[in-house]
Amino acid sequence: MTRGTLYVIGTGPGSAEQMTPEALNAVAKAAEFYGYGPYLDRLSLTGDQKRIVSDNREELDRAKAALTRAASGINVGVVSGGDPGVFAMAAAVCEAIEAGPPEWREIDIVTTPGVTAMLAVAARAGAPLGHDFCAISLSDNLKPWDVITRRLRLVAEAGLVIALYNPISKARPWQLGQAFDVLREILPGTVPVIFGRAAGRPDEKIVVKPLSEADANLADMATCVIIGSPETRIIDRGEKPGLVYTPRYFAGGSK
Amino acid sequence: MTRGTLYVIGTGPGSAEQMTPEALNAVAKAAEFYGYGPYLDRLSLTGDQKRIVSDNREELDRAKAALTRAASGINVGVVSGGDPGVFAMAAAVCEAIEAGPPEWREIDIVTTPGVTAMLAVAARAGAPLGHDFCAISLSDNLKPWDVITRRLRLVAEAGLVIALYNPISKARPWQLGQAFDVLREILPGTVPVIFGRAAGRPDEKIVVKPLSEADANLADMATCVIIGSPETRIIDRGEKPGLVYTPRYFAGGSK
Numbered sequence: 001m002t003r004g005t006l007y008v009i010g011t012g013p014g015s016a017e018q019m020t021p022e023a024l025n026a027v028a029k030a031a032e033f034y035g036y037g038p039y040l041d042r043l044s045l046t047g048d049q050k051r052i053v054s055d056n057r058e059e060l061d062r063a064k065a066a067l068t069r070a071a072s073g074i075n076v077g078v079v080s081g082g083d084p085g086v087f088a089m090a091a092a093v094c095e096a097i098e099a100g101p102p103e104w105r106e107i108d109i110v111t112t113p114g115v116t117a118m119l120a121v122a123a124r125a126g127a128p129l130g131h132d133f134c135a136i137s138l139s140d141n142l143k144p145w146d147v148i149t150r151r152l153r154l155v156a157e158a159g160l161v162i163a164l165y166n167p168i169s170k171a172r173p174w175q176l177g178q179a180f181d182v183l184r185e186i187l188p189g190t191v192p193v194i195f196g197r198a199a200g201r202p203d204e205k206i207v208v209k210p211l212s213e214a215d216a217n218l219a220d221m222a223t224c225v226i227i228g229s230p231e232t233r234i235i236d237r238g239e240k241p242g243l244v245y246t247p248r249y250f251a252g253g254s255k
Numbered sequence: 256m257t258r259g260t261l262y263v264i265g266t267g268p269g270s271a272e273q274m275t276p277e278a279l280n281a282v283a284k285a286a287e288f289y290g291y292g293p294y295l296d297r298l299s300l301t302g303d304q305k306r307i308v309s310d311n312r313e314e315l316d317r318a319k320a321a322l323t324r325a326a327s328g329i330n331v332g333v334v335s336g337g338d339p340g341v342f343a344m345a346a347a348v349c350e351a352i353e354a355g356p357p358e359w360r361e362i363d364i365v366t367t368p369g370v371t372a373m374l375a376v377a378a379r380a381g382a383p384l385g386h387d388f389c390a391i392s393l394s395d396n397l398k399p400w401d402v403i404t405r406r407l408r409l410v411a412e413a414g415l416v417i418a419l420y421n422p423i424s425k426a427r428p429w430q431l432g433q434a435f436d437v438l439r440e441i442l443p444g445t446v447p448v449i450f451g452r453a454a455g456r457p458d459e460k461i462v463v464k465p466l467s468e469a470d471a472n473l474a475d476m477a478t479c480v481i482i483g484s485p486e487t488r489i490i491d492r493g494e495k496p497g498l499v500y501t502p503r504y505f506a507g508g509s510k
Contacts, residue, residue, distance in 0.1 A: 008378075013368075017277035020370065022455075025272065059503070083370070085377040087503070091385025094500035098490050105492040111378035113268075115275065115338070115368045122340040123263075123366035130346025131398075132406060134389035134415060143386075143505035147414070151387060154413035158406045160389060200277075235353050237360040245349035248314070248342070250398035 003107045004070040005029070007077045008093055010084045010114025011042045015200040018120065023112040027077060034066040035079030035089075043079065057141075059092035067096055070107045083116035087137045087165045117224040118163035121196025124206050126235070126243035128194060128226050133161035133246075138168070138175050145175070149182050156186040161232060161246055164225040168216060176216035176225070183227060187211055192234055192244050194226040195219055208234070208244055258362045259325040260284070262332045263348055265339045265369025266297045270455040273375065278367040282332060289321040290334030290344075298334065312396075314347035322351055325362045338371035342392045342420045372479040373418035376451025379461050381490070381498035383449060383481050388416035388501075393423070393430050400430070404437050411441040416487060416501055419480040423471060431471035431480070438482060442466055447489055447499050449481040450474055463489070463499055 007026040012018040019042070027033075027043050032050045040051050054062045063078065070076045080088040090111050097104045122129045134155045140148060155162055162183070167176045180193075189212030197205040197220065207218055211227065219225055228244065231251055235243040262281040267273040274297070282288075282298050287305045295306050309317045318333065325331045335343040345366050352359045377384045389410045395403060410417055417438070422431045435448075444467030452460040452475065462473055466482065474480055483499065486506055490498040 010378075012275070015277070017280065018275050018368070020267070020273050020275055022270070022272035083374050083378075085374060085382050085384050087385070090378070090382035091500050091503050094382050094385070094490060094498050095502050095504075097498065098488070105490065105495070108495075109381075109498065111382075113273070113370045113374040113378040115370060116374065119338050119340060119368040119371065123338075123345070123368040126364075127340050127345035127349050127366075129340050129390075130342070130349070132389070132391045134387065134410065135384075136387045136415075142503050147505055151413045151415065154409045155389065155415070158409035158413075159402070160391075160406065160410070233353070235349060235360065240360070240363075243349050243352065243364065245346050247350050248346050248397050249350075250402055 002073050004074040004076055005108040005110055006066060006070040006093065008084045008090045008109065008111040009077050009079050010112055011039055011079060011081055012114040013082060013117055013120035013200045014042065014198060018115050018200050020112065020114065023114060026110065026112050030075045030077035032069055032074055033077040033079055034062050039079045039081050059089060060096060063089065063092040063096040064100065067100060067104045067107060071103045083114040084111055085113060086116045086135065117199065118226060120199035121194060121206065121224045121226060124196065124199050125194045125208065127245040128161055128228060128232055130246040130248055131231065133163060135163045135165060137165045138179060139166040139172065140175060152179055152182050153186060156183050159229045159231065161229045162227040167219045167223055167225045169221050176219055180211065180214045180216065184211055188230055191230060192228040192232055194244060195223055196226065197223045208242065257328050259329040259331055260363045260365055261321060261325040261348065263339045263345050263364065263366040264332050264334050265367055266294055266334060266336055267369040268337060268372055268375035268455045269297065269453060273370050273455050275367065275369065278369060281365065281367050285330045285332035287324055287329055288332040288334055289317050294334045294336050314344060315351060318344065318347040318351040319355065322355060322359045322362065326358045338369040339366055340368060341371045341390065372420065372454065373481060375454035376449060376479045376481060379451065379454050380449045380463065382500040383416055383483060383487060385501040386486065386503055388418060390418045390420060392420045393434060394421040394427065395430060407434055407437050408441060411438050414484045414486065416484045417482040422474045422478055422480045424476050431474055435466065435469045435471065439466055443485055446485060447483040447487055449499060450478055451481065452478045463497065
């Protein structure tokens with residue numbers, strides 16, 4: 001039988017200005033949309049297009065529901081904030097396909113990449129990701145906490161700038177504070193830490209603190225936290241916000 | 256005096272479909288554009304808008320020229336491929352401002368983020384960046400080679416997926432092969448390596464090899480190389496290309 005196509009759609013950081021035409025075209029092609037409510041709210045749908053809202057933590061069930069519909073011949077959209085390939089729905093869809101019935105492997109998967117949160121925050125703060133960096137999810141729902149702290153130690157020793165996704169939530173209140181403690185053992189206290197919330201949206205808020213004063217209370221679920229390397233610098237511009245950036249050259253501040 | 260605004264513009268991976276409306280709006284506001292020729296070629300300029308082409312390796316001089324013009328009151332665009340904050344012009348502009356005359360700090364800097372190469376390649380391959388990952392530039396023009404190999408070892412030990420930018424060029428022919436050798440000492444030979452060239456463009460080419468067979472000749476200047484972690488898997492789909500992905504959960508394949 002003819003299978004539908006499953007579009008895995010990245011809506012970018014939240015402003016319509018930062019969503020690609022490719023993602024909009026994918027939206028036009030699908031009949032049903034699966035996702036977390038606030039991400040689905042970003043789409044302008046016609047009366048014929050259907051929304052199926054699910055909770056933020058139900059990625060795998062959502063992926064299965066969407067694949068079931070696509071297998072039956074419907075064109076389906078699975079919607080992510082930012083980029084769907086970064087700690088988001090593209091991996092959940094793959095997990096579901098691997099464990100699912102053989103017909104799910106016959107579905108065309110079309111993923112439209114998007115501007116992921118760390119890139120939007122970095123653009124507002126200066127150029128903190130101008131040199132080697134990493135992205136680490138602080139969620140210990142699917143990964144043991146000691147794996148996370150081990151990774152933080154190794155990337156800090158490597159001198160990489162660190163973007164933390166999923167830094168904090170009601171169910172995970174202490175992890176970010178402990179991550180700062182781990183990093184303070186390795187990195188200088190002067191390293192800049194950027195708390196970037198809702199970058200590119202009307203309620204955007206960017207706060208910069210030295211690591212010695214970084215406080216987990218400055219973050220919430222919608223925050224991307226970027227921790228500089230020993231190479232990361234701040235250009236003072238008087239009344240304008242400072243520019244936080246990591247040079248392309250290696251000055252020797254990290255190893 | 257009134258300063259111009261300096262727009263640092265990300266054009267995305269290359270297809271017009273993957274450039275954001277925000278970047279297009281920034282293009283509309285500037286009078287002069289500085290960049291590498293192939294990136295400037297992506298812009299549709301009016302007869303009044305001026306192009307100043309420079310070589311790919313002249314980022315700092317280009318930034319200085321653009322800042323000089325912006326300081327004199329002109330709205331200027333500095334153009335990058337992908338995202339300007341990732342191994343690109345945003346950091347070069349900051350370097351120039353920090354070392355430049357005080358009036359350069361009075362210029363408004365507006366950076367429009369874009370879809371960076373690794374996200375575009377990942378979207379085509381499956382979801383290889385679905386869990387913790389890093390981006391490392393393999394260029395030793397501005398960073399000693401032993402720093403690069405040390406970083407590769409640490410991030411491989413950390414179990415991160417590794418995206419390599421600037422993997423190879425005529426002037427740097429042997430670095431990618433040596434990077435594979437370093438990683439083969441730490442990672443299983445079965446780890447998938449994605450060679451993603453020109454993702455999203457008509458001449459796109461995605462090749463996947465196990466690390467044991469990864470060959471630097473499969474890459475050129477326009478390639479982003481993504482090396483999986485021990486958690487990264489491939490879903491066989493028969494005639495369709497396999498889906499390379501890194502699960503959101505931690506199965507214990509890496510530490």
